[in-house]
Amino acid sequence: LVSISARLRYAERTLHRNRPAQQGVDKSLYKDKLFMVEYRGRQLVIRYCEQLLAGSDPRRVPPSWNEAIHHVPAGKRNRLVAQMAARREYLANHGLLRVPDHWNTEGALPDGKQFYALKAGPLRAYGWYSSRYKGVFFVSHFAFKRGQKIAREDASRVIRNWRTQEEDRP
């Protein structure tokens, strides 16, 4: 009996050791796939261009966000993440922002419409209202803004992403 119970305890320990490892991988991948998709508000769906790239690791946040937030001093980081989250929530619920410190018209798209910046301190989420998908606001990418005007590479990147989402997709 002693031997059987020892074997059972061993088997149980082995099972216990193996279980979290197997479940851990599957669960986190599944969970992270969900949170990368989009944010739905009462008026708009905020969709991220970066997450739509096939083959990217579903556990990662948009790479441009990681890059932009890296430039923010550690002490200010959480406040700015919260600002960005609150403002994109407002955008999704109300369809637009008005305060120039929260929102800015940044430039023209190839179809003559405008693209915008959602602002949180020096952080920007550049995007546009989709003509192709009703009620969708695409976030092209995030950036840490240094100068007064939008960087040329940021404007080009928005237009590239706009073409992919609004023109190229079948």
Add this chain to the structure above:
Amino acid sequence: MTDFLDTWAKENDEHARLIAEERLITEVTEALWDTMQQAGISKSELASRLGKSKGHISQLFSGSRNMTLRTLAEICSALDCVPSFSVSARCAGKRLKRLRSH
């Protein structure tokens, strides 16, 4: 469905608290700005009505300066409007649905 910012908000109470603060600041400043636009009042005009600098007003609207309830009341008075305020449970709708289903 949700995004990475929502996941960040749910990570801990500190993140949730920060978002609650920023949510209120965004809602209040957007409402004030909307009122100012409708009344055709600029930041400079509001600043002069309050006896403050334009920079002070900019900081209030950007969220970099804390807006006290007193300041909010002063701004509303300067804009000749009255703020309305209510507090409700965040999941009131869901709770009601749950109750109805029972």
